[in-house]
Amino acid sequence: MQSIHKDREKGVGMKTNSKKLEEIRKENPFRVPENYFEHFNQEIMNRLPEKDFFVPRTVSLWDKAKPWVYMAAMFLGLYFTIQFLTTRTGTQQTPSAAIQEPLIAPEANQYWSNASVSEDEFYQYLEDQLVEDNYYDYIYEEMSTATNM
Numbered sequence: 001m002q003s004i005h006k007d008r009e010k011g012v013g014m015k016t017n018s019k020k021l022e023e024i025r026k027e028n029p030f031r032v033p034e035n036y037f038e039h040f041n042q043e044i045m046n047r048l049p050e051k052d053f054f055v056p057r058t059v060s061l062w063d064k065a066k067p068w069v070y071m072a073a074m075f076l077g078l079y080f081t082i083q084f085l086t087t088r089t090g091t092q093q094t095p096s097a098a099i100q101e102p103l104i105a106p107e108a109n110q111y112w113s114n115a116s117v118s119e120d121e122f123y124q125y126l127e128d129q130l131v132e133d134n135y136y137d138y139i140y141e142e143m144s145t146a147t148n149m
Contacts, residue, residue, distance in 0.1 A: 117125075130136060
C-alpha cells in the first residue's frame with residue numbers, strides 16, 4: 001500500500017495516463033461513408049411503408065341535419081310536457097294566466113279589500129292570540145326546563 005501512495009506522490013501513474021489521452025485525441029474514431037448525407041433522405045423514404053389513399057366518405061345532408069332535428073324534437077317534447085303538467089284539468093288556460101289568477105275565493109277577496117286594519121291593531125291582535133293560546137306559559141316552561149338541565 002505504501003508503494004502506491006509513494007507513486008501517487010511522485011506522479012508516476014499520471015504521466016502514463018496523459019500519454020494515452022494524447023494519442024487518442026489525435027485520431028478521429030468515427031467515420032461516415034462517402035455521400036451518406038446526400039442520399040440520406042431518399043433511403044429513409046424507401047424504407048417507409050407505402051401509404052394507402054382512402055377516398056373521403058361523402059356525408060349526406062340528412063346526416064348533417066340529424067342532430068339538430070333530434071335536439072329540436074327533444075325541446076318540443078319538453079315544452080309540451082311542461083304545458084300538459086301545468087294546465088289545470090277541465091279548463092283551457094295558459095300557464096301565465098294560471099299564475100296571474102289568484103287562488104282565493106272571490107268572496108274572501110272582496111272582504112279583504114274593504115277591511116282596513118292599522119299596524120297597531122294588527123300587533124295587538126297577535127299579542128291577544130298568544131295570551132289566549134297560552135304560548136307565553138309554554139315558552140316560559142320550555143325555557144325553565146332547558147336551563148335546569
